Amino acid sequence: MNASLDLVLQHPGIWRGDQLAQTDEYTLPTGFAELDEQLPGGGWARGALTEILLEREGIGELRLLLPALARVSTQSTWQAWVSPPHIPYAPALSTAGINLKQLLVAQPQTPADAWWTAEQALRSGACSAVLAWLSTPDEKRMRRLQLGAETGKAWGVLFRSASAAQERSTAALRLRLEATANGLAVHILKRRGGQVSKPVLVDLQQTNGVRRARPSAPALSVVPSLRAVVRN
Amino acid sequence: MFWLAIHFPALPLEIYSRGGAAPEPLAVIEKQGNRSRVKVCNEAASERGVRAGMPGAAAQTLVTNLVVRVRDLAAEQESLEGLASWAGGFTPAVSLQPPEGLLIEIGSCLRLHRGFKNLIAQMSSGLNEMGYSASLACAPTPHAAWLLALAGKEVAIRDPAKLEKFLGALSVRWLSQPQDTLDSLEMLGAHTLGDCLRFPRAGMARRFGQGLLDEVDRTLGRLPESPEFFVPPPSFQRRLELPSLVHEAEALLFASRRLLLELEGYLNLRQAGVHEFELVCHHEDVPDTVVKVGFAQPTRAFDRMLLLLRETLGRTRLAAPVHTIRLQSSLIQTIELSNLDLFQDSAETGDANLLLERLRIRLGKEAVFSIAPATDHRPELAWRPCDAGDAIKSPGKLQRPLWLLPVPRPCQRDRLELQSGPERIESGWWDGMDVARDYYVAQGRNGSRLWVFRDHSSGGWFVHGLFA
Structure with a gap:
């Protein structure tokens, strides 16, 4: 192959369609080997935004x-x-x-203040990680957050509803x-690097937070909707 | 010893003018009996013909929009002390030379400030930023430096041997002697210090007293002189009268900046930092507006203080126009220099505090906090918000959800699949918030994992948390 093309391909910002992006940013191992394999750099990317889309709360999004x-x-x-x-x-x-000494909770009153925060x-x-639950996103606000994460080299996590x-x-x-049944199916919708078709199955039983008494059968009796329960 | 003298020729004027940027014709008058004379005026006034020494009424006739202020000696003294505090940031060896000067021993701090030129440049720009004009002169004796500065001769004499040559040419009218003495010296033909030295000492002493000879000797270093050094007050308080009424809080930043510079110098002198400072805005008729700026850790960094003040002022509404501002702080705490190096200047934690301070200004102090476990069996009381960064560790072994709902939500038992439990929690009968509950981990639809309980008294089922 052409030598100068080789040089270009070594640039961290450029990757071939069949590879994961090389990244020179730090990454944080997720703690789940099967997920690390599928993420560029082998973990959560610092200096970038990670969006996590959920059907409903309480399925293990924090344990992940x-x-x-x-x-x-x-x-x-x-x-x-x-x-x-x-x-x-x-x-x-x-x-x-x-x-908990390093954990800072901010409860802004308005959506605008929340985006600002x-x-x-x-x-x-000053933050290694920023977890945010924000309403009314738009492209401009999202771009500002992404830029902010790049500037501050922070791992930004944005929780949004799956409809997004x-x-x-x-x-x-x-x-x-x-x-x-025993964890999460993680669908990677977008990453730096090629597409993944299969969801990554993550077993959450080993993590803290909850120990299952027994492997649960598919839930027959269910709460109609957690959101409805929460909002009542 | 190497002394720097700073003379503020326009101090009576600048205590009124330095709070604003736009110069209006301004003159400060001094009352003598029932007559008033112009003590000093600014450039805008002197361009239109106002001169020092002219009667106040005449000046007002010359310039119709002339702002006339009466000389305020107390405010000048206060300004001078503020300046001494500020100069204390360079070296603690600062002495007041009332009514309008400072004497600073700089020989011992030249190395610290990377040389003479650098020190003088720093001081000049600092004075300029605070809105003071000054003439600076240096000499091996304090009085020689002072006379040179008073005469407006901005020179630096390092060599004591050259002192006599330079000072010999200086006019006698700069000496701190009664006007009569100076007049008779002129009549005798003694126009310069050199002339005084040529006269027989015995005769001079008989005619003018020992005071004159002593002053000349002190100037030339033949008599020792050690000025008393300024001791900073225990708390900081400085006021500044604004040249015109200010309506917008953000417009106060210009004047506040000047006072913040003094605060920075004061804190440097005290080797201290502030936890909080207040900007008090005085209005004509309504009560004062007090703008408070707090810090996560004591600081004396000017940029940080200015940044947070700017953000706070940006969110402040003034009840009425402001005529005077006062910057004050009593929450002053000594910071060791090593502390400064470790925390204030290091990028990491320095920024961490700055972020916290900025969030608190915009969101309010209660909206930014840390969380800590608390020792109570009742789940809703087993945690508490605490001051950011104050959480203590207390590892628990119990199975608890990551999300707790602020208020338990009722739900229906037949829609829950219980997976583990019960864990009985009965507590709080003594404070009226008693609970008697059986907690379970339950499976909800689509994999939501809930922390639910059955309330003993009502028999109802509630969701209290999510295993997110």
């Missing part, structure tokens, strides 16, 4: 992040939770190995989560 969150909480930087929809429960987080936290360079899957997004990584 826990190993990485516990790891970054040993550093002397903040881990910011912006506008969490419920109370992040300190006893459980502490049991899961998260150093997420951007500032990402941009500041069809929208365009500036996030470097987009995952859609689906509950399975």
Whole structure:
């Protein structure tokens, strides 16, 4: 192959369609080997946004992040939770190995303030991870967050509803989560590198937070909708 | 010893003018009996013919829109002390030379400030930023430096041997002697310090007293002189009268910046930092507006103080126009220099505090917090919000959800598939918030995992958390 073409291909920002992108940013191992294999750089990307799309809450979306969150909480930087929809429960987080000293919760009053807070936290360079639950996203706001994450070298995680899957997004990584019998099926909607057709199955039983009494049969009796339950 | 003297020729004027950027014709008058004379005026006034020494009424006739202020000696003294505090940031050896000067021993701090030129450049630009004009002169004795600065001769004499040659040519009218003495010296033909030295000492002493000879000797270093050094007050408080009424909070930044520079110098002198400072805005009729700026850790970094003040002012509504501002802080804490190096200047935690401070300004102090486990069996009381970064570790072994709902939501038992439990929690009968519940982990639709309980008193089922 042409030598100069070789040089071009060594650039971290360029990858061939059948490869994962090389990345010179730090990545954070997710703690799940099967997922690491499918992510560029072998983990959650710092300096970029990760979007996590959910059908419903409470299926293990936080447990998926826990190993990485516990790891970054040993550093002397903040881990910011912006506008969490419920109370992040300190006893459980502490049991899961998260150093609560580094955890910063921000509860802005308005959506505009929430976007501002997420951007500032990402941009500041003082946060290793920023988890945000934001409403009314638009392209401009998303781009600002992505830029902020690049500037501050932070791992930005944005939780959104699964209905956003069809929208365009500036996030470097987009995952859609689906509950399975003993964990999650992670659909990689977008990553730097080629497409993945098969979802990655992640076993959450080994992680902290919940121990199952027995392998559960498909749920027959169900709550109509958690959202409905929560919002009542 | 190497002394720097700073003379502020326009101090009576600048205490009024430095709060604003646009120069209006301004004159400061001094009352003598029932007559008033112009003490000093600014450029805009002197261009139109106002001169020092002219009667106040005459000046007002010359310039119709002339702003006339009466000289305020107390405010000048306060300004001078503020300047001494600021100069204390360079070296603690600062002495007041009232009413309008400072004497600073700089020989011992030249190396710290990377040489003489650098130090003088830093000081000049600092004075300029605070809105003061000054003449600076250096000499081996404090009084020689002062006389040179007073005469407006901006020179630096390092060599004591050259002192006599330079000072000899200086006019006698700069000496700190009574006007009568100076007049008679002129009549005798002693126009310069050199002339005084040529006269017989005994005769001079008989005619003018020992004071004159002593002053000349002190100037030339023949008599020792050690000025008393300025001791900073325990708390910081400086006021600044604005040249015109200010309506927008953000427009206060210009004047506040000047006071912040003084605060920075004051903190450097005290080797201290502030936890919080207040900008008090005085209005004509309504109560003062107090703008508070707080820091996660004591700081004396000017940029940081200015940044947070700017953001706070950006969110402040003024009740009425402001005529005077006052910057004050009593929450002053000593910071060790090693602390500064470790935390304030290091990129990581320095930024961490800055982020926290900025979020608190915009979102309010309560909206930004850390969380900690608390020792209570009742799930809703087993955690508490705490000051950011204050959480303590207390590892638990119990199975708890990552999300807790602020208020438990009722649900229907027949739609839950219980997976583990019960865990009975009965507690709180003593404070009226008693609970008696059986908690279970339950499976919801599509894999949602819930933390539910059955309430003993009502028999109802509730969702209390999500195993997210």
